[in-house]
Amino acid sequence: xxxxxxxxxxxxxxxxxxxxxxxxxxxxxxxxxxxxxxxxxxxxxxxxxxxxxxxxxxxxxxxxxxxxxxxxxxxxxxxxxxxxxxxxxxxxxxxxxxxxxxxxxxxxxxxxxxxx
Amino acid sequence: xxxxxxxxxxxxxxxxxxxxxxxxxxxxxxxxxxxxxxxxxxxxxxxxxxxxxxxxxxxxxxxxxxxxxxxxxxxxxxxxxxxxxxxxxxxxxxxxxxxxxxxxxxxxxxxx
Numbered sequence: 001x002x003x004x005x006x007x008x009x010x011x012x013x014x015x016x017x018x019x020x021x022x023x024x025x026x027x028x029x030x031x032x033x034x035x036x037x038x039x040x041x042x043x044x045x046x047x048x049x050x051x052x053x054x055x056x057x058x059x060x061x062x063x064x065x066x067x068x069x070x071x072x073x074x075x076x077x078x079x080x081x082x083x084x085x086x087x088x089x090x091x092x093x094x095x096x097x098x099x100x101x102x103x104x105x106x107x108x109x110x111x112x113x114x115x116x
Numbered sequence: 117x118x119x120x121x122x123x124x125x126x127x128x129x130x131x132x133x134x135x136x137x138x139x140x141x142x143x144x145x146x147x148x149x150x151x152x153x154x155x156x157x158x159x160x161x162x163x164x165x166x167x168x169x170x171x172x173x174x175x176x177x178x179x180x181x182x183x184x185x186x187x188x189x190x191x192x193x194x195x196x197x198x199x200x201x202x203x204x205x206x207x208x209x210x211x212x213x214x215x216x217x218x219x220x221x222x223x224x225x226x227x228x
Contacts, residue, residue: 020139034215034216042220043218043219043220043221044207044218045218049214049215091157093159104162104165105209106162107152107159107162109159110158111210112157
């Protein structure tokens with residue numbers, strides 16, 4: 001149980017285009033979903049937290065207009081990187097939790113984004 | 117602000133050795149602490165989760181301890197195998213915010 005999927009696993013795009021990444025909880029209802037970013041040889045940094053039906057809460061330094069997060073259902077959250085640039089190239093990982101506040105997070109397999 | 121530090125950053129050992137990975141955190145107001153494994157280019161695999169009221173958790177050859185008062189956790193790997201080679205991440209869940217704060221990880225290489 002507690003499986004989280006991400007799609008796509010890899011994406012290569014041209015600079016200036018937008019990319020959408022999906023995060024799905026397959027066997028549980030995810031009240032809260034989290035989006036992380038990981039640069040090479042670095043740890044995971046939380047970008048934003050989203051509760052189903054509410055606007056996402058972004059961490060300091062993360063541009064909400066650039067990284068659009070939608071959590072429209074209890075099993076799906078999307079992250080859209082708008083007008084992507086090479087510096088946005090990174091490994092994006094989502095996690096999902098069945099609780100609104102505290103509790104275990106279940107991680108997706110990640111999406112490798114490369115912006116040319 | 118919670119900070120999580122892992123030592124060492126990298127470790128190379130021969131197969132069969134027992135080893136200890138260290139994690140320290142600055143704010144003791146945690147809900148739980150987790151150890152994850154990450155293979156290159158892959159997502160996270162949860163290894164052990166220790167609630168703040170617990171002292172340790174065991175799974176197979178892995179044992180994780182938690183000393184909340186001193187802000188420390190250790191991951192003990194017994195009889196290491198080449199398949200254990202990966203990056204091990206420690207993360208604490210803040211009891212104030214519910215956010216997971218990750219350490220930088222320890223990259224382990226077990227040589228056959």
